[in-house]
Amino acid sequence: MQPTPSLPQAVTDWESFLPSQFKRVLQPADWVWIAKCLYEPTGQLRQQIQTNWFYPPMQPKPSPPEPGWYFRQRMFLWAPMRMWGIPLKCPQCGRKMHHSGIYPKVREVIDMDSRYYLVGGDYPRCSACKLPVCPWSQDVLSQLDVAHRTLFPAVLTTQLALDRKCVTFLRPRTSGNSSSYFQSAVEEVHSEEWARRTIQYLSDCEHHLRKVALVQSAATPAFSAPAPFKPLPLAQWFETVHSNDILSHLDEMKGVITSTYGRILKMDSTKKVQ
């Protein structure tokens, strides 16, 4: 099958706007639609961000069917400064930070039934000490009010990330191997979703074959194999996420304890409760 004739050359080369690191994490089928969400046709970052969630467009469907199209992943855009206009302070000097472009790293987050991308639309940076801060670091999240902070969807580890909903299920209500049980349960849901997408692709291939058979005589298009199933991380990893989650709460509790301790210190020194 010949590649489809290229469109007029004036067409915007959307994927060239993406940082090179994006292309290592994002699947090629996700490059263009995500670039269109993030950038203006001129290559400038979009300044107005309306929503956190972005979904791959269902139209137009590629013809002949391409397997990558059926396995695209949604995107969560995290941009507290641009989106909500929340002023952030430098964790080092306390001065106001500005946003310096897009955060060059993408994270992949594992959800209950599929995966999605976590993209940082702000790259907070201090104007005075030039200190850049990871947009989802504790320094940033702790500066947000609870309502906005809880909108952040995932618990991160060094490699991957896990959606909050999943973390809830990891809190062991009973004793036993909850993380390995949960891992296999999530893997099963993921594999069902993968099978559903594979069936969609194969059935569209079949439709395409029938359509082609009506017009052409002999040339049967060669379809590529559907994407292989991506296995989930080990149960051990889920355990790591769970402990990360606990540790992050520990920091919050430490904060509470410190402030309480501070009040008590004050009370002790003045012998009065303020």
Add this chain to the structure above:
DNA sequence: AAACGTTCCCGAGGCGGCGT
């Protein structure tokens, strides 16, 4: 100020050696 490119550091995983 915003965005991009690069470097450095840290963490995880793998392999090899030693001890039981």
Add this chain to the structure above:
DNA sequence: ACGCCGCCTCGGGAACGTTT
């Protein structure tokens, strides 16, 4: 012979520097 521990290497992420 098997298991555990330690070291080394590689990759990813954060920080830094530069350019427009």
